[in-house]
Amino acid sequence: MAKAKKLGASVSRRPAQVTFGVCAACDPRIDEASRQRTTNIVELIADEIAAAVTMPDGSAVNVVWSPVLIDGEKQADAVARQFKDAGVEAIICTPDTWAFPQLTLMSLLAHVPERTPVNITVGNSAPKPGVVYAHAVNGALAQAGRLTHLNVGTWPDTGQKPRPTVGTIQALVDWCYAALTYVGLKGRRVVVFGHDSMGMETALAHVNATRRSFGLEITRLDMKLLADMLNKGAYSKKECRALREWIGGHLGKRLDLSQADAEAKLDQSLAMYLIMRDLLAEVDAVGGGFMNQLEWGSDPRGIPLPICDLAESLMNSTFDHNGDKAALPFATEADVQGLLTMLFKTWLSAGAPPLFMDFRKVWEPWEIQAKARDLDVKFTKSTVWAEKGIIDGDNSGSASLNWAGTPGEPVEKIMKRVSMPGAELYYFPGGGNSVTFVSPGGIEGIASRLAYSELSGLFSLVWDEAFT
Template sequence: MAKNVKALKLPSIDKGTPKAPVIGVYATGDPRIDQESLTRAQNIVEIVSGELAGQIVTPDGNAVDIVYTDVLVDSESTADLVAQQFRDAGVNILICLPDTWAFPQLTTISLLQQFPQDTPLNITCGNSGPKPGVVYAQALHGAISQYGRMVALNVGSWPDTGLKPKPTKATIDSLIDWCYAAVTRVALKGRRVMIFGHDSMGMETALAHILPTRNTFGLEITRLDMKLLADMLSKNAYDKKELAALRAWIDKSVGKRLELKTETESKRFDQSLAMYLIVRDLMAELNAVGGGFMSQLEWGSDSRGVPLPVADLMESLFNSTFDHNGAKPAQPFGTEADCQGLLTMLFMTWLSGGNPPLFMDFRKVWEGAEIKALAKKLKIALPKSAPWLKKGVVDGNNSGSASLNWAVKPGSKPEAAMKKIAMPIADDAYFPGGGNSVTFVSPAGIEGIAGRLTYCSLNNKFSLIWDEAVTTSLPAKLEKAMCNLTNWNWPHTFLIPKYASMMEYKQYAPANHLHMTWGLPIARLQHWMDMTGVLNCTPWAARPSFIEGVDRPQPLVHLLAGGETAYKSLI
């Protein structure tokens, strides 16, 4: 036993901060290769690291740290050295950029074994012949895949010769997509979401699935009783000056489109605003990355109790990239405590670099023939070539959670969005507690991915059912009639899926809620599913199994294990 050794007391800190993703970039080498080739390999590391710097951001707008080393991993000893460098820098994501031949077990495998099993690893190389790094990349990729570990191979392109070869844009873009998936995987592991209330209105398709969520994503779900929020409202546990500022911002931005007929209705609306401030502060206290609120039935719909105002605006503000204080990160928030909806929006928001999510009911799916019949009834002439007439359209709308950003096109200013928004009194049949809904119609031309996570107890796996989609608009009279057929006073987004037919869309909806995020490349989503083991579910007859330049290449380990589903079931 060692003598005179004392335990070390750590210094005090004010508040714990969540783990940050850090990307470590390195290259391998072979001591037998000429110095010029080794210098070129070192330069590639610096060049690619520079290309990545500032390109990968978290939803709060902060750039992910990119660190690199000029030590070439060419042996077990240099693998130990680089591993130490990366540990000291907090690296939890690895990128290998080989440009020369090397020996897999002596180099990257020796490095990789010093990191947790689920540390994301990407091998990006040029298709260069002189030394050649692509041969090493293939050997390493195959070796790692054989022992069942996930690894992504990105065979890109940079010049065969020259000391400072510049990778093509496509090479870097593919790497950036993978980085976003890795950052989403790493940054959210160990984080938490905050849910008010219990099961989502009895919807089994929206249950929290605490253990699978923890085991699959590393996410914790903090569950709070809605009584706490009711009590904090009753105790005025919020900043009254900030409430006044929030109300003044709404009054100015929405004006007469805010429907308030009595002083009682005005006070209820203020309660709705106070709910946002209270829940925001609770989420900040918990370092929560997202949230949800059950509402129905106990909060605002059960007349046996004391119904309280709807949470529509609160939910919309969380999902938006602005509020009365200006720009802020979108903080995914699920209405009706829909945890699977929340998780869908959370991951898509992170994968897109912070773009606002849309929460909607999978409400009314219009076949082309149904649209024609309604138009005929209304005596509306229809354009023959309209895609919504040929393909059909989905009317997505829900009483809460609709991000205010979706009232306008991406890149629009908050002021423009608020001019498109109205806040009528909530439907008192659904919500006897009163309050105000948020309503708008999304503009045409917003492209993104629409889908939803789901879960099956038979294989204990999450799946993501998704398709590309675009928003559309219809003739004003027809659009108004379609909105009135469901709920006119809720937000509406008319959606056309790219590959799914309307029959398939109706048949394979995993739940009554649907979610969409713009600016999300498909390859990012697929890389993330590879890292998390989420099953990729696109049952659309019209979609090819692989679209080059859109999909990421299937990981080799999937093929070796008998296919994607087989591999993910085995892990």
């Protein structure tokens, strides 16, 4: 008599890693050498993905590949079972020959969730020919309402181990990061302290829409918990002292402690970082946000507390007093749309630290040129900022310390450009220290902002290439 199986009672966590599955369809009528070549391509591309793609914390993704060529329904079912057993969450098909669409990849995909990411990567002129199959199955899937990504690349027509071009692999790796972000964030959560700051409803936490669109949960924590833990001293005093020494050692006189009770307020600010870091780790959060204004640091009806700038900067950085760490996207003023934007971009870029900023002013070319003449700043027709204008991206909150330097620069050099002046008390009577730096020129990136429309029930993304 069959009995139910009892699962383990442990709630310990293992790092959540995305698993890619690589396979290929094939024509059962072709010669053995061509079939072996197809299997070799599957293995080669699987190894390329394993070597090139990482989780945001730098850990490896899981990549599995099947030597079973999908000739028809029987093989499709077998590979589907293999992928299910391996926990595959994104599928890559690398055909090198013609095959029968419905009998192969379409039958395989019948076994997996409808929105599983699927990529078809193929050489452009395979003699058998794989590229014809790739277009045929991609078209059939589109007709059925299933979106796939078709990557028509290049690899040699001859040889048993044809190596794809760099461009072919790079296009596939880019897709892998998109797939990793999409499936890797499902079931994860962000933690937001407070509500939409100062009534800025563009920052609202659209809980249900975020859940439906991205599979992300938004954990909302009342700021009373944070205030209580701060007053209770619910953090490591030893670690707080170590963080204080680290900050003081790097900043020296650039750390302004001239305001009343500055030392005590700085210690509170450091403790806020440790408390929030631990609260996020407790629920395995991938990001967070903090509402400073008005209730926390500005409302005189209550007891204004120190601003949270340093904690926000440390969360968003790839280092702190303990050394290297993963950047944890963390939004100023509990701006959830800003948080989601930063979160997606950090995952898409293998863990690159995000830069949050306010969109302050667009300096049109005629305007910036006039200001340059007033200030006797020289420029020519080839000066980019004079010809195109600039966007003034300041930050009323805080940003990743990494952006005080160029990518990969040592922490010691980065921190030499950081200052921590006292808070502007007419805005923030709770005091504390802000974080100030000017990003160096020449850093390239993507400037973007996620938005949500109640009218359509959809999120949208405005983005463009940018450089400092």
